[in-house]
Amino acid sequence: MKNFRVLWIPAVLIVMALALWWWLSHETRTTSASTQDPALAALLKDPAEIAKGHYLATAGDCVSCHTVQGGQPYAGGRILPTPFGNIPAPNITPDPDTGLGDWSFEDFWRALHIGVGRHGELLYPAFSYTAFTKVTREDALAIFAYLQSLPSVHQPSKPLGLSFPYNVRTGLTAWRALYFKPGVYAHDPAQSASWNRGAYLVQGLGHCNECHATRGTWGGTDSKAQLSGGQIPALDWYAPDLSTAANGGLQGWSKQDIVDLLKNGQSSKGSAFGPMAEVVASSTQYLHDDDLQAIAEYLQSLPPRPKPLPDSSGFNSASLVASGQEIYAQRCANCHGKDGRGVPDVYPPLDGNSSVMEPSGINATRAVLLGGFPAVTQGNLRPYSMPPFAQQLSDAEVAAVITYIRQAWSNHAGAVQERDVIKYRHTPID
Template structure:
C-alpha cells in the first residue's frame, strides 16, 4: 500500500527508412488507443461500478457489531447511537488509529511518516476539524476516498492509504466509520508535507499505477461458501487489509497476487507468512492458537506479537468479536498455501541453555553474546531461555519454540532488542525495555546471534552494519 511508478518501454531498434512512416502511424494509433482506454477507465471504470452488498455479508456484519447476548435482528436502519458504536468497531477492525496517530495526545490527527522506496508519505488528519481535518468532507467525499482513492479536491491518493483493500468495504460500513469519526474531538493540526522524489510527487501518475495494481469494487460473497468464510474474507481482504503487510510487492509496490499472504518486509520488520503452509506459514497452528494470538498477542509455543503486529493486536484485533476472530481463521485456512522454502517451522527450534555456570566468575572480555544475555535478558527470560511465569497471562515468554527467534531472518529479533515491546490488551500489559539506548550496534548483533544460535535458528545471523541500518528505519 505504498507507492506508484510507471513502466518504461524498451528502446526499439531503428527500422529501415521506408518503414518509418508506417511505424510512426502505428505508434500514433497505439497512443490514441491507450489514451482512449484511460479516458474510458476514468469515465466508466470506478464510478460506474455498483456496490454489491448481498444479504449474507450484511447480516454477518450486523451480527459482529452486536453483543453475543443480543440475538434480535435490527428492525430497520441503525439508530444514530448504534451507527456510531458500529462505526467505532469497524474503525478498530480497520486499525485506522495505527496510521493516523503519530502523537497519542492527538489521536487520529495524522502526522505519522511512512517510509516507502519512493520517499516518505505523511498520514493526514482525519478528525472532524474543518480546516485541517475532514470536517468539511461530505459523505460522498469520504466514500470516494475509501472506494476509489480520490480525495476531496479530486487529487489521487497514494496507496499508503489502503484504498486498494477498502474498496471492498460496503458503503454502509464506510458510512458507519464516517459517523464515528464525526464524533471525535476536532484537532487543529496540519501534518508535515510528503517528501517524495520527482516524478513520484506527481499525483496524476497514480492513474497508471491504478491501472496495473487496483481493481475497484465491493466484496461479493461466494454463495457456495459458509457465512463464516465470507465474513472472514470480507475482513482479511477488505476492512482489516491483512495483505497490505503480509503480501510481497512488485517493482511498482503493488501487491503480488500470486504470493498472497506469504509474507513481506516493511521498514525492516518481517510480516510472516500466514498461509496454511505447515512449515513456512501457520498450517501447524491450531484454530485456538490463531484466535488467541489475534486476541491477546500471545500463543505460547508459537509466537508473541511485537513491533507493528503488536500494535495491530493492541489497537485492533483484541477488540474483534469471537465471531469475527473465528471467521478470520476459517478464511485463512482456505487460502492457497505458499511455501517459503523453509525446511523447519519457525517455532520448532531451540533447547534450554546450560552455559551459565561456565560464565560464572569469568572476566568480561570484548563483546560476548552469552554474557550480554545473562546481564540483560536472563532476569525475565531465565538464563535457560525458558521464560519466567510459564504460559500465564503476562508471563515473560520462552525463547524456545518462539517464531521470532526461529525465523530465518533475524531482523525482527534485533528490532525487538533495539526497541522493546509495549503491548497493552485486556489480558495483559506486556512491556520489554528497549536496549538500543545503552547497547551499541556490535553488542546488539552479538546478543541477537547468541539468542538465535542457542534458542532458535543458528543460521540466522546479523552483523553490526545491518543493526545500524535497522536503527535508522521508521
C-alpha cells in the same frame, strides 16, 4: 523492431492517464454534506449506526495512521514513511476546513472504494484503498457516521514529502492499472459464514496484506503471494507469512494461539512487537471473540508454502552458533529458558517463534539491539519488556546470539552476519 515495441509502453500509459482523467472529470462530482438525502442524514445521526461505525473503524485501525503521537484522535498529522518519501495522514474529524466536515457520504465512499479524493484527485496508496475497496457500502456508511460524530479538530494537513516524479498524482494511473482492482468483497458460497467473515476482515478492513506481503520496486504487491510475508517498507520490520500450514510463518499455530495474540498481544507461540504491537493495542484487542475466531479460521485455511531454498551463500555459521550459545546462556536463558520455550504469559518462547525465524532476521536483530514492549492490552495490562543490549553486546556478539537462536532447538533459519547488525544498530524502534 524490439525498440519500437518498447516505445508503445509510455504511449499506452499516456492513453490510460487521459482515459482516467476523462472518467474522473465526467463521473466524479464534488458534493456537499448539506445536500445529502434527509433519510441518509438521519441515519448518520443514529446512535446504533455510530456505534457500529466505531467498531468497524477500530477493526480497520484507522486511529493509528490518522493520529500523531500525543495528538487528538483522528486529527491527522502522523507522517507515514514510504520508499518514495513521506506522506502525512490527513485529518478525518468533521472539521469543515481541514477535515471531512464538508464531505458527503458519496465523497467518502469514492475515497474508500476507488481511491479518489473529493475533488477527483488520485489518492496515494499509503491510504490502503487497495484493501478498503472490499468494504461493503453499508459498513462504509457506518464508519462515515462514526467519523462525523467525532469532535471537530482544526488541524491543517502537513505538506506532502514526495519529490518529482512521485508528487505527480497522474502518475498513479499506471500504478493503479498494475496493482489496484476495485471491488467489494465477494462471499464464497463454498465456505462457512465464519470463514467469510474472517476473510472479509483480513482482506478488507484489517488490510493485513499491506504489511504481510512483499512489495516490488514500485510499491505494489503480487496478487499471487497474498499474506506470504514481507519487509515493511521504510520501517525495517518483517511482517511474517500468515499461513499456519507447512512452511508457513505460523506453522503449527492453533486457532487459540492466533486469537490470544490478537486479543492479548501474546500467545504460547510468541508476542506482538514493533508495528504489530500497535495494531493489537489500538485495534484487534477490541474485536469481538467471534470475529477473532473468524480471522483465525480464515488464516488457518491459507495454503502451504513452498519449502525454503537451502542457503547457497556458502557462509559457515558454525563458529557463530558456538559463541552465540555461550552468550545466550549468559544473557537470555534466565528469561527464555535453556530450551527456548520461555515462560507462559510472561516471556515469549523463541523456539518456533515466527518473528525469530522470519527470512530476513531483522526482527530478532532489532529486538536484541533495541529491546521493545509488547502491546498493553486489557488481558495483559503490565507486559514484561525486552531490555536493549546495544550497549552491552558488540555487533559480532549480536550476530552470534541471533544466529544461535535461529538455528537452535527446532529452528532452522539462516544466519545473521555482523554486517546485518551494523545496518540496524541505529534504527529507531518505531
